[in-house]
Each structure stands twice: as structure tokens, then as C-alpha cells.
Amino acid sequence: MKKDLISITDFSKEEYLRIMELAADFEKNPNQELLKGKVVASLFFEPSTRTRLSFETAINRLGGRIVGFADPDSSSATKGETLHDTIRMVSNYADIIVMRHPLEGAARYAAEVSSVPIINAGDGANQHPTQTLLDMYSILKTQGTLDDLNLFMVGDLKFGRTVHSLLQAMSVFENPIFNFIAPESLQMPRGFKHHLEERGIRYFEHEEFTDIISEADIIYMTRVQKERFSDPIEYEKVKDVYILNKAMLENTKPNVRVLHPLPRVNEIATDVDSSEKAYYFEQALNGVFTREAIISHVMNLK
Amino acid sequence: MEKNDMKKKLKLKVSAIKDGTVIDHIPAKSLFEVITILGLDTIENQITFGTNLESGKLGAKAIIKVSDKFFENDEINKIALIAPHAKLNIIRDYEVAEKKIVEIPQKITGIVKCFNPKCITNHEKITSCFSVINTSPVALKCRYCEKITAEDEIKML
Numbered sequence: 001m002k003k004d005l006i007s008i009t010d011f012s013k014e015e016y017l018r019i020m021e022l023a024a025d026f027e028k029n030p031n032q033e034l035l036k037g038k039v040v041a042s043l044f045f046e047p048s049t050r051t052r053l054s055f056e057t058a059i060n061r062l063g064g065r066i067v068g069f070a071d072p073d074s075s076s077a078t079k080g081e082t083l084h085d086t087i088r089m090v091s092n093y094a095d096i097i098v099m100r101h102p103l104e105g106a107a108r109y110a111a112e113v114s115s116v117p118i119i120n121a122g123d124g125a126n127q128h129p130t131q132t133l134l135d136m137y138s139i140l141k142t143q144g145t146l147d148d149l150n151l152f153m154v155g156d157l158k159f160g161r162t163v164h165s166l167l168q169a170m171s172v173f174e175n176p177i178f179n180f181i182a183p184e185s186l187q188m189p190r191g192f193k194h195h196l197e198e199r200g201i202r203y204f205e206h207e208e209f210t211d212i213i214s215e216a217d218i219i220y221m222t223r224v225q226k227e228r229f230s231d232p233i234e235y236e237k238v239k240d241v242y243i244l245n246k247a248m249l250e251n252t253k254p255n256v257r258v259l260h261p262l263p264r265v266n267e268i269a270t271d272v273d274s275s276e277k278a279y280y281f282e283q284a285l286n287g288v289f290t291r292e293a294i295i296s297h298v299m300n301l302k
Numbered sequence: 303m304e305k306n307d308m309k310k311k312l313k314l315k316v317s318a319i320k321d322g323t324v325i326d327h328i329p330a331k332s333l334f335e336v337i338t339i340l341g342l343d344t345i346e347n348q349i350t351f352g353t354n355l356e357s358g359k360l361g362a363k364a365i366i367k368v369s370d371k372f373f374e375n376d377e378i379n380k381i382a383l384i385a386p387h388a389k390l391n392i393i394r395d396y397e398v399a400e401k402k403i404v405e406i407p408q409k410i411t412g413i414v415k416c417f418n419p420k421c422i423t424n425h426e427k428i429t430s431c432f433s434v435i436n437t438s439p440v441a442l443k444c445r446y447c448e449k450i451t452a453e454d455e456i457k458m459l
């Protein structure tokens with residue numbers, strides 16, 4: 001059976017750990033010609049320069065060749081071709097497909113249609129599992145473990161798919177504690193809290209971003225976007241409350257690291273960048289090693 | 303005499319059906335949806351139905367009688383979402399041979415529309431597919447977009 005990566009929950013704990021192990025190996029030795037003679041289709045039905053460059057770097061370091069499109073306007077999709085037909089055609093050409101699509105569920109559907117593995121590089125607001133795996137790798141690297149961690153998630157927890165997936169992934173490890181810091185209108189959805197309750201995992205909710213972060217091992221920041229608020233006054237009230245600055249990190253634990261899926265707008269003040277607790281740029285680099293690991297894993301190259 | 307009366311009564315209740323299925327306790331408003339979902343609008347069997355009949359439980363109920371048709375469980379269970387209290391009488395030679403109730407299946411394929419407007423199933427010709435994660439109230443998780451359609455958001459295709 002072919003392996004795909006569509007949702008973070010498609011992988012077991014063992015597979016997460018396997019990816020981490022492979023990522024560490026690629027970090028030591030990024031250039032391994034495992035994709036030599038193979039063609040990777042990179043189909044970006046929605047532009048995302050960061051994710052695409054990270055994947056393409058990973059593919060190049062693995063010695064693979066890339067076909068595809070970066071801009072949906074140049075693809076046949078704009079000429080009315082269905083996703084079904086595009087995937088059927090491309091899966092005849094390529095050995096694996098990396099795809100990003102604005103519609104939710106597009107990747108799962110593509111996996112059903114395709115004869116070669118599909119890696120979901122983001123399907124609308126639904127899933128972005130390679131981001132989650134690189135987040136986990138960043139946590140593992142900075143904390144030395146994925147167990148017994150106190151994870152603070154800050155900002156837009158309602159629509160932020162990265163925090164949803166990270167919550168699901170981290171909940172399979174030993175004894176995590178979650179702290180959610182969000183304005184009332186952007187709180188973690190009921191379903192994810194229920195997921196934690198079912199597993200007996202502790203979580204706490206806060207509306208204020210204060211010195212409670214002194215307990216944190218990881219502070220995962222997300223963007224609070226103005227357009228998420230139906231009431232602009234509500235946005236004005238919260239927009240400055242959820243900005244992390246260097247002074248706030250003073251009394252935090254020495255091992256704490258600040259993560260962010262990037263791009264950041266203003267939710268992390270630039271004075272944080274010089275702090276040894278800032279980790280978001282390294283986190284982005286980890287994405288390359290993690291994606292090399294994911295490709296190798298789904299293609300059984302290692 | 304008494305026995306004949308009984309027979310007459312029974313005959314009246316399940317009028318005209320010698321063999322077949324009577325689907326009772328359908329909410330009156332859902333009658334035509336049930337007909338569509340079960341494909342009764344395209345089969346050639348004799349079908350009679352009544353609607354806006356009095357019912358203590360449902361206010362107004364409908365009933366469908368299909369001659370010479372015996373449904374498989376998963377076939378009939380498709381209507382469970384819109385007619386959760388439906389009861390089936392299997393008729394053989396004018397007698398009720400068996401009674402069945404509908405049950406919500408674990409998977410709902412091809413009959414419900416995903417409530418998420420950004421779901422791929424609402425943009426391409428894809429058979430919708432949900433796993434039933436709760437039955438009361440009903441909650442359906444889309445196989446594709448992973449969003450949950452709640453009972454009051456359920457729309458038939």
C-alpha cells in the first residue's frame with residue numbers, strides 16, 4: 001500500500017519518532033542522493049513561497065528533480081481542469097506529489113485519486129502536517145524530549161491550524177500540559193479541548209498574556225489577524241495584548257523557546273530576535289531536514 | 303366471526319400489500335426525501351404512500367408501502383438521519399413477518415452535503431463521505447475536510 005501524509009493524525013507515535021530520527025540524520029548530513037533519478041511534482045494551487053522553497057530545497061538536497069507549478073494562474077486548473085484530472089495526469093509522470101491547495105480536503109481526495117504518494121503541503125484551513133512535524137522536531141531539539149512539556153499556545157487558537165495539529169500530535173506523548181492564551185473570540189475550539197479531556201490531559205485557558213508564561217517550556221506564537229474579528233473594536237482591544245516582547249521573557253525558564261510558524265507580522269516584537277530564547281528562524285531551517293525525512297519515509301528510501 | 307374481523311382489520315392496516323415493506327413513522331416533512339434517498343422514485347414496484355397522518359410521537363407522520371421489495375439493512379439505514387424513528391414492517395402473505403427499526407450507520411456515503419463551503423466535495427464531483435462520531439445529537443465528520451457537520455446543519459444532497 002502506498003503511504004501518504006495528509007493529516008498529522010495519519011501517523012502513529014512511532015512514525016513521529018522515526019521522522020525525528022531521520023530529520024536529525026539529515027541535519028548532520030543534508031545532502032544524500034536518495035531521490036536520484038526520481039521526479040517530484042510540486043503542485044502549488046495556491047502560492048506559498050516559504051513552504052515551497054523549503055520543500056524544493058529538501059528535494060534538491062536529496063538529488064531529486066522537480067516539475068510542477070508555483071502559481072495557480074499558470075496551471076491548467078485555471079482553465080477549468082478538475083483536481084481529479086490534474087492528479088491523474090501528474091501521478092503518471094512523477095514518483096511523488098507535494099501539493100498545496102486552497103480547498104479543505106483536497107489533499108485527501110488527491111491521495112485517493114493518485115497512484116503515487118501525496119504529501120499535503122497545506123489544504124486551506126485544514127491540515128499542514130509537515131509544519132507540525134517540523135514544529136515537533138524543533139521542540140525535540142530544544143528540549144531534548146517530547147514528554148513532560150508545558151506548551152503555551154498564544155494568539156488565534158480558533159483558526160490557527162498549526163496549533164490544532166500540534167495539539168493533536170503532542171497529545172500522544174507523556175504528560176503534556178497545554179496553556180491556551182487567546183482573546184475570547186479566538187479560543188481553542190471545543191472539539192480540540194474535548195480531545196484532551198478524553199485523554200486526561202490537563203489544559204488551562206487564559207485571556208491575558210502575563211507572567212504565567214514563567215511556567216512555559218515552549219511558547220508557540222500565532223498571528224492574530226484583524227479580519228478574524230467581526231467587531232473591529234474587539235480587535236483594537238486585543239491587538240497589543242498578545243504581542244510578545246523581550247522584557248516578558250525575563251522571568252521565564254532558561255530552556256523556554258519561542259516558536260512561530262512564520263511569517264510574523266507584529267505579534268513578536270523585534271527585540272525578541274536577539275534573545276537566546278527566540279527560535280523561529282532556526283525552526284524554519286528545521287523544516288528542510290524534516291521535509292527530507294518525510295519524503296524519505298513515505299517513499300521508503302531509508 | 304371474531305377471527306375474521308381481526309384479519310379484516312390487519313388487512314386494512316396494511317392495505318393491498320401482499321408482500322413487501324411498510325415504512326412507518328416517517329416525519330411528514332421528510333417523506334419525499336425518504337423516497338429520493340431510497341431511490342423509490344425510479345423503481346417499478348407498486349408504491350403507495352400517505353402523509354400528514356396523525357401521530358402522537360411526530361405530530362404529522364408519513365407512511366410508505368412498497369410491494370415486493372425487501373430492503374437490505376444498510377440500504378434502509380440511509381434514512382436514519384432524517385427519519386430516526388422510522389419502523390419497518392416486512393409483509394409476507396398479508397402478515398407482518400418481521401419488524402425492524404432504522405439505525406444510524408457508522409458511515410454516511412453520498413447522501414449528505416458537507417456544511418463546509420470550503421470543502422473540496424462542494425467544488426468537485428466527489429461522493430461525500432462522513433464517519434458518524436455521535437448519534438444523539440448526530441455529528442458527522444467529513445472524510446475530506448475533517449470538519450464536523452452537526453445535526454442542525456445536515457443537508458441532504
Ligand SMILES: [Zn+2]
Nearest residue numbers: 416421444447
Ligand atoms: Zn467536508
